[in-house]
Amino acid sequence: MSTTVDKIKEIELEMARTQKNKATSYHLGQLKAKLAKLKRELLTPSGGGGGGGQGFDVARTGVASVGFIGFPSVGKSTLLSLLTGTHSEAAAYEFTTLTTVPGCVVYNGAKIQMLDLPGIIAGAKDGKGRGRQVIAVAKNCHLIFIVLDVLKPLTDKKIIESELEGFGIRINKEPPNIVFKKKEKGGINITSTQPLTHLEPDEIRAVLTEYRINSADIAFRCDATIDDLIDVIEEKNRKYIPVIYALNKIDGITIEELDLLYRIPNSVPISSEKGWNIDDLLQMMWDKLALKRVYTKPKGKQPDYNEPVVLRAANSTVEDFCKAIHKSILDSFKHAIVYGKSVKHQPQRVGLSHVLEDEDVVTIVKK
Structure with a gap:
């Protein structure tokens, strides 16, 4: 019997080998909607298995919370200790932090909670390791620090972004400007304030059919994609969270390499070991939280x-x-x-x- 993960892989393979054109738009729309529903099922399984788990949920304090996400041994624990004075076990081996470790920093008069989360691994969104519990905590934060090792920032950045996106977290994005309202009757009424260059009518129809939506008013106020439409339908399972990339361990690279890091959007190169650039990180945190x-x-x-x-x-x-x-x-x-x-x-x-x-x-x- 196929598991949910198996079904997801089958649909992803079918989508990869299906060329997009007008003839296949309905089929691809249907596959996209099926994929979104399976991912939701995977992340919120029946039987109560999707909770935070022992040691993951913590009492929330302060006016905002910031979650630290990253692979093991990138320096999250050292950064938490530096910012808050809270001791979070740090060592030169993987998976030192096994539970959520909270701390607090007061910046510009605001008390902000910091949460050092256990390191995640590739495949976290599919239930590998403790990834589901880790990202579930991050999903309730007001801001996420993705802590990356400067020696491989772009590779790890892409993997972590994929894990968070797969969990319904939309990084540094605003919700799509689509007004969606279900009705008891009256059929489907679609309006748009501008041409939809990324979305075929058949795709819209396929998504609505898959979700068994027979009557609704949909007003597109942006040049939306099929993913945008699905995100609006799956609104309860989507979180739009600002992210800062803390590019750690810059004490081990050259000035020329450091110049390249500054080109990565929403990032701050730091050294949690030496305490370098921490003021810049806190200032960007303040700007992103918009307190x-x-x-x-x-x-x-x-x-x-x-x-x-x-x-x-x-x-x-x-x-x-x-x-x-x-x-x-x-x-x-x-x-x-x-x-x-x-x-x-x-x-x-x-x-x-x-x-x-x-x-x-x-x-x-x-x-």
Whole structure:
């Protein structure tokens, strides 16, 4: 009897030997949808086998979490110890870290949790090693550090990206601009604001048929691919997570080799052993997390710049700010006085729906 992994390999082989053209578009669309469903089945098996596993789940602290992913012995544990002061077993042999080791770093006044995860191996998404549990933890992080050895960064980068993508993690991407809404009846209604150069009508029909979708409104607002369409349908199983490539062990290469590493997008060359370039890594972490520091200013007093209220949502409002302090503030809220980049006038009176920017200063005026 064929296993799920066997079925996946059979479909991948069939897709590889099928030339794409209008005559085969329906068949390829059907295969793509079948493949996505099998991968989902593999990653969330029945019987409860897909949980975190002992030692993998940890209590979440701080305003955001950063997971360390990489092959064994690339320096994840040393990097965690350097950033947080947390001892994570490090040695010159593989699989030193066998559980999730948490630590915390305070940067720009924000407490950020760091999670050193066990090293993964190729085939993790197919259940090899402890890869499924490792990536399941990473999938719930707000940012991932992919730690790579500078002597083979591109080779390992490609493998790890494939493992994460296979687990439904979309790296440094935004969700496709497709509005998908199922209906009880009325058939399939497809609209597009621009030509679809990567997607044939037959492919769309094949995907919808495979998912047994008979009635839906689909509005394409981008030049989407078939993978984009499947990602929207499989929305609950997809996570869009920013990634930074920490290119470790630069203390062992030449200046010329270092110049080449700087050409890799979203990367920071570092040495966790020597502590080189760690400031650049933390600054990129801050930029990717897009956190907002909002300072409190009690009426008639100076702003408190020592302990900002840190907000994570991109469109965080005064209401979010109030809730972050204590939700009871909303009961007596009258208006807020804001200084900073989010207002035209300094200061400016605003309401609960006003969207705040990083380093705004806020005074809450009560009824």
